[in-house]
Amino acid sequence: MKVYIEPIGRLINEFSKLPGVGAKTAQRFAYKVINMSETEAKGFAEAIISAKKNVHYCKVCGNFSEGEICDVCKVRSSDTICVVKEPKDVIAIEKLNEYNGVYHVLHGTISPLDGIGPDDINIKGLLARIAEAGGSVKEVIMATNPDVEGEATAMYITNLIKPLGIKVSRLAHGLPIGTDLEYADEVSLARAFVDRKTL
């Protein structure tokens, strides 16, 4: 006989699809749902449907948005554009409350090994935005990840934008705050030397 009755087995299977969730964790999640009140379970299910249905991408910047244009693009000046790989990077930066400009989400990075070239990510959209703005864009901040693909993408875009006379910057690399020199990874430590600041 089978160990799980069908509705439990099915729910465990669905939870297993979530990142980092194995059989045991999926089982715990399923038990939790079974012990929820009917209202709670319904709310959970509706939140999934609603997220799938109501989360779109902003027509201008590619960020998560409920409407055609996201809340950031609606209210902020587009003097400065921060280029990121994914919508979740926008959320990470927004949480800082440091940055006041707009974003541009590439939805990927150039990665020849995975067959992703410059035309497969939203670089054209960025160039179109800059052209449409007619000289009002003052700075483009490259905030792609500090890995091989992120660096390559940043370089590629920089080479396209710099000739337009727009300032292009890259997030600083170096030692993370709070680390011990002894335990810092070698690449970051080396970068911290190269990019050292005059005091």
Next chain:
Amino acid sequence: MKVYIEPIGRLINEFSKLPGVGAKTAQRFAYKVINMSETEAKGFAEAIISAKKNVHYCKVCGNFSEGEICDVCKVRSSDTICVVKEPKDVIAIEKLNEYNGVYHVLHGTISPLDGIGPDDINIKGLLARIAEAGGSVKEVIMATNPDVEGEATAMYITNLIKPLGIKVSRLAHGLPIGTDLEYADEVSLARAFVDRKTL
């Protein structure tokens, strides 16, 4: 401005209710749902609703069941009854493919500190089953957890059933298979000495 748009914030909030899921993990889960196809997301939501709606408790033993009586009670002989704390313990034992009798789920253990007395868990149901069976029950296996509440509950039920002339047994305690003596916890090691077997 808020960091998350409403449908994402809501979904993250729902995922945070799952056991062991913090804000960061809930966020990862939410991104995963947003990247699912519409069909996948719908299937996920339906599995939650279905589990809540179609998982009931067996009228006889208290195990998870789709119908009034669970698959175990339907087909197995009730000579031997294995008493467990929760329905998930039934699943843990069923996975072994070792046990062929029926179960009785207490839905809790006696815990005076939490205000849970013998009348708050399903002990009456067990006694009624034994009485109804009219002497056909040969053995009751106490498979509550090896902790204070589990031991107390096992003792309490044993004292009620033993006078009826039914064999009552308890799962063996001792060293888990595969451990090093050096690293075994003291209580288990002590129990392994007390309950040592003649070879």
